[in-house]
């Protein structure tokens with residue numbers, strides 16, 4: 334019996350050959366990208382036009398004068414002004430394997446040959462099923478998570494998480510979240526996010542109760558947070574729909590917390606039947622294990638987890654008890670075929686190529702980078718680099734006194750010197766790096782040299 338036509342496309346020798354050739358051609362062209370390079374005079378005018386257009390048509394200028402050309406190699410990216418930057422922010426955490434990675438391009442090309450661009454919940458292709466299977470398989474090794482529902486971004490995955498928790502705890506409305514949390518920018522997530530600047534002019538719904546984040550300088554920090562949690566629960570009987578948390582405070586300042594901090598909080602939630610939702614939109618794939626709840630050993634407490642960024646789409650994973658009634662979650666898009674193929678390829682590389690575990694590459698990268706920053710803070714940059722840390726591939730430090738102006742100026746100069754980072758946190762504000770897993774040791778050393786040079790230029 335002849336095979337199905339879709340299988341024929343996948344298995345066609347001609348298709349395979351062309352894809353291989355295309356990937357190789359891109360690698361050949363991009364092989365000229367080796368390290369940081371300054372901008373080129375002959376590109377100044379053309380680049381400026383792109384930058385101006387970007388601002389003109391979206392009504393707000395770009396943060397950096399960055400317009401990518403579509404070419405890169407590993408941690409390096411070429412931009413329209415002809416410069417090569419070391420990209421240590423990666424689209425705020427999307428490009429875990431950097432730029433123009435051959436396996437990512439190969440997966441994308443296979444996805445692009447499929448009959449549809451976007452897949453949906455009504456008419457899925459195989460990738461939709463393979464992806465949910467992969468996520469459930471990997472998550473269920475260390476938790477009770479049993480199902481996965483795809484969405485197009487982290488915010489939408491979070492919306493689905495809260496709807497599942499609310500339906501289960503109906504009619505409870507209130508969410509307990511950390512001070513300085515970030516959860517996205519929909520109406521609901523702008524409320525969960527603890528930053529008034531992100532909801533200027535929006536009505537307030539008073540549905541979020543705050544508890545303080547871990548303070549490493551305060552030995553009573555854990556007790557204080559537990560006390561605040563208990564008080565909220567006592568004051569809002571039958572009105573708490575979930576406890577939502579980022580395993581490391583992300584946009585709020587890249588502040589990690591340890592297992593001992595979380596444990597009593599999650600135990601209390603479990604004993605009081607409060608659904609536990611871990612927002613792993615940023616931490617997924619970055620902490621040395623696939624899920625931060627594995628790194629922190631908290632899997633048994635998790636009822637719902639959300640992911641996005643590196644996954645190339647959003648997903649909500651949940652236990653049997655939280656499987657919602659039909660109609661609660663759906664939507665037209667579940668992601669592009671290219672996003673599904675590339676997301677799965679990245680997860681496969683992570684799990685099969687030595688990145689995970691205590692001896693894995695992610696832990697090594699973290700150590701080298703953070704130790705390097707720490708050393709600068711004790712030597713040439715004393716008093717100008719402090720509090721270097723984070724979790725896995727999420728690394729930050731406080732430049733100077735951590736004022737918004739100082740950090741903004743430092744980051745712009747760092748960009749001019751060839752390294753891309755981004756701020757997080759409010760007081761202090763910090764410089765953060767979403768380091769790609771493919772970074773090499775010599776790139777880390779170069780990044781540290783550029784950081785040192787930029788700090789010494791002052792602000």
Ligand SMILES: Cc1ncc(COP(=O)(O)O)c(C=O)c1O
Pocket residue numbers: 425486487488489491515516517518579583584612613614615641642
């Ligand atoms: C912890 C966390 N939750 C949710 C989001 C929102 O995700 P998205 O921007 O894909 O909607 C982000 C994005 O930075 C995040 O860091």
